[in-house]
Amino acid sequence: MVVVFLHGWSPNAPFPLIGAYRYVAIALPAMLLSMFVLIGAALPAKSLSVVEVVEAQRGLWNVVRQPLGLPLFMALGLAITLRGPFDYADGAELAGGTSAEESGPALALWKFARAAMLVAFSAMAATAFLGGHLGPVLPGPVWLLLKTLAVMAATVAAGRFFVRMPPARMLTLLWVVLLPLSFASLALVGVEVLP
């Protein structure tokens, strides 16, 4: 979030700056959302260790146990990879937004960074909700790779499918609908893991 803001602030031009401020306003509630769903994923494991989170899914994957978790986490994925409905930093209505003033190597690097965020997000989603390396027959790393690729494909498809609202409406949706949903998800997980 800080990097995207600085990326938009540094060119000293109106569109990148608008993109940067808008992104901070949208990404903050999106981050809060992911915080609650990730705590939800960690609760059954009683640990924040990724290894423990995967081990806790040996019986049942989190995507089934916490059906709201993965869809809400996908919202964060769209926000941090600046994609589709959450692309408030680099959208078409800002002529490229935070990257509007960049070209050549700097632009290529920015695109590479966005792709890297997509891979990192997808690997974490596959680990926290889809059982990471768990799976029959195939070796663990192959399973993790397949699941990561599936989440990547789903994120890209969601980015292309859903429409981008004006930021004020998206803020309302995030604070009034999605954030309470993430509380509810966390509360349900809490009730479920009570001994």
Place this chain on the structure above:
Amino acid sequence: MAMNWLSALARGAEIPVFAVVGAQGLVPVEGLRHRPGLRLVDSPRHARVLLVAGAVDGAHKTELERLHAQIPTPRGTVWWQAPPLFQRGEAVAGDDPLPAIRAAAEADDPDQRPDVPPHPWQGMGPHGQGGRGMMGGNPYGRPMAMTADDIRDGLALDAYTARFGPFLPMWPPGLVLDMTLQGDVIVSATVVSPPIEQGRRGDAPALCAARMLRLMGIGPVAARMRGALMALPKGSGMRRRLATWLRGEAVAETPAPLSEALPGLEWAEAVLWLASFPPSRLRAAFLTKETA
């Protein structure tokens, strides 16, 4: 060897083109979006080739030259069904600009503008700085952003005044506004020049709907099902106009004067509101106001 292989790969890539839409240029440029071999980009800084489609008024020559200067070198220029306003690139009269764009992607135009700021530094203070403290002055022809009360909640925020247009890709082509913004909220807007004539074909429902949906990040397929109408703010008439276009019918509404309609809107809403009127109605609204 490796470089040959890389340059062969680079030649096979799509050519990023920034399109300047002149008179009657909107329909041909929209037609280029589906052509393989080129990609229309939103910022001149992302482009390799500057495509001027349709005649551009001589009054916009300086803006066009500045746009040319913003294309990173090496750059090429193509004047498609447009008389060249300066001696760079080549002119194409036919229906297909792609061969000329390919040729321009190998070319390298020299600078058209001298490499100096468009306006000199105009500091206020005794040492040529911004003024009192770090505030005030008119650096590089733009008044320094100073705090003013926000029009919505009265909080003091920096108000920023600049000229927007005439070749912004998300705007009606040719429209130039002097606007003051606080964050992304428009505080005031003054029309400097009206949109350029696009003819009757520019009002085609499919084309207008596609332009509006592109600003919302999706293609025109199944837009209604994907929530395109729900995403638009209520009460602005945008939903109604987009729904009319999606049904394949023409919109005949004329916008309210921009200096009254735009203040209070956020940037994204203002852009969508402008895109929700057919180009001919937007233009007509300005011309009748001028003659009145």
